[in-house]
Amino acid sequence: MSKALLYDSTVCIGCKQCEQACATQNKLPYDDTVALEEQQSAHKLTVVLTRNDKFMRRLCMNCKEPSCASVCPVGALQKTALGPVTYDPSKCMGCRYCMVACPFSVPKYEWGKLFPKVQKCTMCPDRLALGKQTACAEICPTGATKFGERDDLIAEARQRIHDNPGKYVDHIYGLEEVGGTSVLLLSAVPFETFGYRTSLSKDPLPMLTYRVLSHIPDFVPLGGMVLGGIWWITHRREEVALAEGPKPTDKTKNGRES
Amino acid sequence: MTRVTKFRFTFWKLVFLLLMAAGLYATFVRFTQGLGASTHLSDQFPWGIWISFDVLCGVMLAAGGFTLTATVHIFNIKRMHSIIRPTILTAFLGYVLVCVALMYDLGKPYNIWHPLIMRNPHSVMFEVAYCVMLYTTVLALEFSPIVLERFNLQKPLKVVRAILIPLVIFGVILSTLHQSSLGTLYLIVPEKLHPFWYSPLLPVFFFLSAIAVGLAMTIFESSLSSKHFGLQLELPVLQELGRVLVVVLGVYAILRIEDLANRGALKLAFHPGYEAYLFWLEISLAIILPLVLLLQPRVRSSPNGLYWSAVLVVLGFITNRMNVSITGFEGSTGVRYFPKWTELAVTGMIIAGGFALFGLAVKYLPIFPTEELLHDAVTEPESALPEVSPVMEHAGD
Numbered sequence: 001m002s003k004a005l006l007y008d009s010t011v012c013i014g015c016k017q018c019e020q021a022c023a024t025q026n027k028l029p030y031d032d033t034v035a036l037e038e039q040q041s042a043h044k045l046t047v048v049l050t051r052n053d054k055f056m057r058r059l060c061m062n063c064k065e066p067s068c069a070s071v072c073p074v075g076a077l078q079k080t081a082l083g084p085v086t087y088d089p090s091k092c093m094g095c096r097y098c099m100v101a102c103p104f105s106v107p108k109y110e111w112g113k114l115f116p117k118v119q120k121c122t123m124c125p126d127r128l129a130l131g132k133q134t135a136c137a138e139i140c141p142t143g144a145t146k147f148g149e150r151d152d153l154i155a156e157a158r159q160r161i162h163d164n165p166g167k168y169v170d171h172i173y174g175l176e177e178v179g180g181t182s183v184l185l186l187s188a189v190p191f192e193t194f195g196y197r198t199s200l201s202k203d204p205l206p207m208l209t210y211r212v213l214s215h216i217p218d219f220v221p222l223g224g225m226v227l228g229g230i231w232w233i234t235h236r237r238e239e240v241a242l243a244e245g246p247k248p249t250d251k252t253k254n255g256r257e258s
Numbered sequence: 259m260t261r262v263t264k265f266r267f268t269f270w271k272l273v274f275l276l277l278m279a280a281g282l283y284a285t286f287v288r289f290t291q292g293l294g295a296s297t298h299l300s301d302q303f304p305w306g307i308w309i310s311f312d313v314l315c316g317v318m319l320a321a322g323g324f325t326l327t328a329t330v331h332i333f334n335i336k337r338m339h340s341i342i343r344p345t346i347l348t349a350f351l352g353y354v355l356v357c358v359a360l361m362y363d364l365g366k367p368y369n370i371w372h373p374l375i376m377r378n379p380h381s382v383m384f385e386v387a388y389c390v391m392l393y394t395t396v397l398a399l400e401f402s403p404i405v406l407e408r409f410n411l412q413k414p415l416k417v418v419r420a421i422l423i424p425l426v427i428f429g430v431i432l433s434t435l436h437q438s439s440l441g442t443l444y445l446i447v448p449e450k451l452h453p454f455w456y457s458p459l460l461p462v463f464f465f466l467s468a469i470a471v472g473l474a475m476t477i478f479e480s481s482l483s484s485k486h487f488g489l490q491l492e493l494p495v496l497q498e499l500g501r502v503l504v505v506v507l508g509v510y511a512i513l514r515i516e517d518l519a520n521r522g523a524l525k526l527a528f529h530p531g532y533e534a535y536l537f538w539l540e541i542s543l544a545i546i547l548p549l550v551l552l553l554q555p556r557v558r559s560s561p562n563g564l565y566w567s568a569v570l571v572v573l574g575f576i577t578n579r580m581n582v583s584i585t586g587f588e589g590s591t592g593v594r595y596f597p598k599w600t601e602l603a604v605t606g607m608i609i610a611g612g613f614a615l616f617g618l619a620v621k622y623l624p625i626f627p628t629e630e631l632l633h634d635a636v637t638e639p640e641s642a643l644p645e646v647s648p649v650m651e652h653a654g655d
Binding site: 042067070071073074075092093094095096099101103108111114115116197199200201208209210213216224228230234235238 | 449
C-alpha cells in the first residue's frame, strides 16, 4: 500500500520545524534568512506560508501519476510503489521539461551551479525504505503533518471534516486533483489563498500526451507503406509512359539524381 | 561598382565578426558560470529563447528538407529537382545548429546521450530526442552525395543512391513525428498555457505549419540565392510551391479558427491585452496577410509577391512558436520573460554561423545545378566574396 502525508492547516502553529528538518534531511543550509523565504526554491523544498494568521505548507505533492516522471526523457524521476516520486541526478541531463510540466510548479533548478540538479521534496524515500516516517512528519510537534497509509489518511480527513462542520473548506486537496496525490491537504480558508490551483483536472495529465504518443507504433509502418505505395505508383506511371512512347524532356530530366 | 561591393563586404564581415565575438564571450559565461549567470531563466520560467527560437523555430525552419524530398522522390515531381540540394543543405545545417543550441540549453550537456540508453517511452521529449537524432543522421546521408560527388568517391555514392528511397521515406516519417511532437510537448500543461495557444490539436497545428514554413523557406531561400549568387530564378517552380502553400495555409487557417471558436477562445481575442495583441500579430503575419496576398494570381506569379508572402509566413510562424512557448506562459506564471543579452548573443552567433556555413558550402560544393555553367561567366576574383552579404543581411530575421 502506498504511503501519504496529511497536512491539516488548522492544527499547524507555523513553527517551521518541518522546514528545518527537511533541510537537514536533504543536506541543505537552513538559517534565519532561509526561514523567512516565502517560496519553494532549490534550497528550500518545503515552505510554511502565512496569510492572515492562517498557515499552509507547500511541498511536492508526490502525485500518483506524476507529470514530471512521465515527461522525463531519461527516467530520472520515478514514482515508487511506496509513494515517493524520486529523482536520480546522475541520469538527469537538465532539459527542465519536468519544471514546465508540473501542474504545481514544484521542481526547482540550481541555476547558480555549473553542474545543476533539479531539487524537489522526494518524500524521504530512504527513511520510508527503513520503515520510518518522513522527516517533516516526525518532527511536527502538533501532528499537523501526519504520515500514514493513504487510504487511512483519506478516511481520517473525511472524519475531521464531518466532525467539525464549518471549520474546514469541504475539500480534501490532493484526493482527486490530477488523479490523486500522496500529499493531502485540509484548510480552513480557500486553497487559492496559498496559490493552489483548484481548477485542475481529475484525470492524470500524462494521459494527454500518452494518448498521442501511443499512436506512434501504428503510424510508423502505416506511414512507410503509404509513402512506399505512392512512390511505387508515381514511378510505375513513369515507366509505363516511357514504354508507350518516351518524351524527350522526361529523359533529359531523368539523368540527374541526387 | 567594385568599391560598393567591397564596402558591403567589409561591413557585413564586421557584423559577422562582432556577432561571433559576442557569441563566444556569452559561450564563455555560459560554460564557466552556468545558466543562472548567462540567462534570464528562472524557476517560474525554465524554458527561454534557446528552446523557443533555436529549437522550436530551428526545427520548423528546417522543414523544407522533408517537404521537398517527399515532393521530388516520393511524389516524383521532377520539376522541383533543381532546388532540392540547397533545401537539403539548409535542413541539414538547421538540425546541426539545433543540436548545438541544445548543448547550451541543457543543464548538463555532457549527458545529452542519456536518452540512448535510459529510455522513457512515455516522454514526448524522449521521442523528440530520438527523432531529431535519427533525422539528423538521415539528413547527413541525404546530403552526403553532394560531398561524395565533389571528391568523386563513386563507391559510397553508389551505396547512398541505392538506399535513397527508403532513406527519404524514413526521413519523412521521422519529420512527421517530431514536427508534430514539438506541439505534443505542450499538451501536458492545459492549466498553464493560455487558451489562445493550448489546444488538443497542437500536434496537428505544429505539423501543418511546419509544411507551410518548409514551402515558404524554400521560396525565400531560392529567391535570395538567385539574387546573391547570380543564379537564374526557378520561377515556375516557386509559383508551384506558392500554389501548394495557399492550400496548406488555408487548411491550417480553417482548423485554427474553428478550434479557437469551439474552445470559446475566439471571443478573448477581442478583449485588448498583452496576449491578444501578440495573438493578432501572429494571426495577421501567418494567416491573414499571406492568404490575402497569395490568393491573388498576380501576386502569386510574381517573384516579389512570392518572396514577401514567404517572408510573412516565416515571420508569422516564428511568432506562433514564440507565443506558444513564451507569451502563453507569462499569464499563468506571473513572470515576464525577456532574454538576457548573452542568450541573444548565443542565438545570434548560431544564426550567423548557419549563414556562413551555407555560404561556404555553396562556394565549395556542387549545391546549385547551374553552378558549373555560371563559373566561367563570373570569373573576377571578387565574385566569391559577396555571399557574405546575403549571409548577414537576414541574420536578424
